[in-house]
Amino acid sequence: MTERVNIEKLLKKVEKPARYIGNEVNACKKQVDENTVRFGFSFPDTYEVGMSFLGLQILYNLLNSMENVYCERVFAPAADMEKLMRENGVPLFALESRHPVKDFDFLGFTLQYELSYTNILNMLDLAGIPLLAKDRTNADPFIIVGGPCAYNVEPIADFTDIVVLGEAEEAIAEIMQSYKEWKQTGGGREEFLLQIAKSVEGVYIPSFYEVSYNDDLTISGITCTRDGVPATVSKRIIKNMDTSYYPDKIIVPFIDIVHDRIMLEVFRGCTRGCRFCQAGMVYRPIRERSMDSLKSNLKKLVDSTGYEEISLSSLSTSDYSHIEELTEYILREYAEKEKISLSLPSLRLDNFSSELAQKIQEVRKSGLTFAPEAGTQRLRDVINKGITEENLETTMKKAFTLGWKNVKLYFMIGLPTETEEDLHGIKVLAYNVIDYFREANGGKLGKHFNVTISTSSFVPKPFTPFQWEPQDGIGLLREKQRYLSERLRNKNISYKYHDTKTSFLEAVFARGDRRLGKVILDAYRKGCKFDGWEESFRFDLWEEAFKENEVSMEFYANRRREYDEILPWDHIDTGVSKQFLINENEKAKRGELTPDCRKGCAGCGVNLDIAGGLC
């Protein structure tokens, strides 16, 4: 029988020891016997980041609702804890049982962002599991991955046994069933992989596909090497959000985490069609939950967690058909009666109702956040962000009249076709906001008024209309940031921007292929981990690893691809057709808008097969 790791003495010496203790309210405790399928739901970052992820709460509870399956949580230990674990021979363990994860049947990693890849390797190493899929035996768990980066998993294909594409609720249940059957037969690893590749829709086994390259290192072909396994793998979706699994309880952490509140998922998908947005493309089609289902679910979540805050979580929450009714309901039933506050993320300018915001404001005074994304109407049309200057002006003025003093505006720099005029547009917008405020406040600015301008650098993502576009080089992005910081010097404006090297590496991985596997492995061996954390990001080591492997970063990040080039993810089908993406890219060049598909089908293709008439 597996023994618990002893971490008592370690806990006294680390920061935030509660990251490692488990035992939170609603954490699942199960008896383990030889028939139990052990699943380690792993998040390749710290506890505080991982616990903020809604998908973990959904899949954790779903797996634990199954008989003979025990799902536990695994996070990347912080540097201080990792050091002590290595010194004391403590392997990576799961929070619930404190059992080493090496003895588990599955270790499932969620891929939320590209810069977490080295953490996966570090966690495997800490667990004592071979890093390369080909070196694993029946004594090792299967490494299964999912999440947004799984749509192009090629850079980490070497380390991965199983990929689940799309929404995993149903697929994971089918995989567990197949696994139980396979375990009885006592067969080899490959037999199980073959079984699920053939029978479970949405399952992609990277080792069953071979990639060949042209002399110029572009891809010449992707071939499936097993009979009966689909040449193209389609993503999985949940067809009915009301009948699909949604947990009645979520784990309530002891320590403060990034998103420490009830996250109520209102719908999946997004109809806006912003051309840079991967989530907006890959999560299609739109599927809403009914008011009844939301109300009853919310009551159970409030009762089981005792949380003091509720947030509505979706890609563009204010697009929900019954958003006014829902927020009014929550404010009436929970804010007034129970002192539970409501927060609404990702408000959009064009349908933002200030009356709605004011109601929320009555409960909690928070800043207003908007994402115009680009500084001029021309560029906003290019990216299909249907927001006008007028929208901005009306909304801001209303908000300022109602007493708001903090506004955050999010922009992207380095978008396709961007010119100096577009950067200048960001400056103009920022100063206009100051004017709107002054106008709404009798000509005065006051001490506490602040506009935050935040720019991220555009990262072209697979399965978007911009997947063929080059990213600006680091030098150019830095120049653009300097341009803005010189022009946004004002006591009422704070300018924030993202590190360009981080965005560059993200762009390399986002559209990378299997040639990156050995680079990631080498970078990890040189000491790269927690690359998404500024204080531990070692770009110099990454550069070394690329150079030694003779792999060019620019080839992936800064090169324009032709429409007829075979892309590393061409054997994956998200339902949105390549032709649609090409058309959208062409429309972008002409600055033509594609209307919200709630107002008429744009013909992206998802409705033809995967959604099967859902939208």
Add this chain to the structure above:
Amino acid sequence: MPLIRSKFKKEKDMIYISHLDLLRLLERSLRRAGIKPEFTQGFNQHPKISFAQALSLGTASQGEYVDIEIEDDIDAEEFKSRLNKVLPDGIEFVLSKLMEGKVNALMGEVTHARYVICIELLENMDKAGVQSELDKYMRLENIFVEKKTKKGDIKQLDVKAMIRDIGILMVEDNKVYIGTVLTCGSVSNLKPELLLQTILDNTGLRFDVDDSTIQRIDIYTLRDGELVAPM
């Protein structure tokens, strides 16, 4: 509004959650238990919950106290059992009492706390040997220790007067169990970790302060020379 004073334990893995975490846990537990607390007025409303004295991270306790103001009259026993049903393993309410009349704030009342500390000696020593080291320590006229002030300066602090009582409870192999009563509260406060540092500095006992186990037994108010527990 009714005010309920409770004594509770914080032990097992729950010693690793901070004071703020505990406050948040209690707020949420009240909601799960269906008990409505009174809220403060104003901009940032929060439930009226006040503790006697914060406990250091990593320290267990058999005697923690908290005052909670509630909206509706509810039997103290009922209050306690409803909360215990929703609290995680390691936090347990052992006594709850409805307070009558004007109640002094818990925090202002506390003057002392009793601890049991277990240190692990790096070199074995019998009880007599340990006792003579500790006697030597207690005979010191001043026990100075360096302490960082809030401004970041290093200050010499004499802790001698802050130790009301100290003695050896048991020696078992290399483990020494020390019982002690130290000042605790807003006027004078000696953390057991700091006490251990002074023992390390002033005696021949060798041990790792970080590897010691500290348990708070109870907290008191010194009244007419007597140590009186809050309830």
